[in-house]
Amino acid sequence: MLTVGDPLWRSIEVVPATGSTNADLAARARRGESAGRVLVTDHQRAGRGRLGRTWTAPAGSSVAMSVLLRPERDPASWTWLPLLAGLAVADSLRAVADVPAVLKWPNDVLVDDAKVCGILAERVDGPAGPACVLGLGINVHLTADQLPVPTATSLALLRPDRRLARNDIIATVLATLALLYHRWQAGLDAELAAEYVARSGTLGRTVTVLGGDGARFTGEAIAVDPAGRLRVRTPSGVQTFAAGDVTHLR
Structure with a gap:
């Protein structure tokens, strides 16, 4: 049985298989489902990532879960939510698996420059107001x-010497995410930005950012500001991105 002590998580449901935990929770959000719902599956058959990407993994090999949140803050600040999820995963994997996890802005967690976790944040609107569904996929076995x-x-590839249980990872991630979320709700954005920067694997690197309008920029990632936006120094000046698809250049 999976339990997490923080009252933010009102219900944790584990299902044997589903197409997409994000799609399932998004449908519930549109019907007015309350915040704090967590959906976990042993087998996600049609997981979704950014830019419409899809992925699958063998049953029992990964952590696939989504959480439903209804923040009290202005939706313009919700760009912080995938960053909080990434920070929660990175810190949890460091604690549970003893791996040097870092953050690739805005949606991935890396170890040794390889992706171990992807995150998808989706805003959902319905009669009960706006909600955010955060999906996390962690490669475990x-x-x-x-x-x-x-x-x-x-x-498993990073730590073949360690027996890792998915329930331990899930519980640690949820507990850590809840603590970060409460601090964000309290407006501690500058503190969270400093912690995010300390875990960043993007800052200081040359990156290419594909913006939502299709424009592409290449330059040095120099900062993550208190709003969670990435600042990149390019030949045409410093560009600031609230969202985008980032490639680390070697």
């Missing part, structure tokens, strides 16, 4: 030939 792309990794 995947073997090398099961990885979705060559640039991915798994905790």
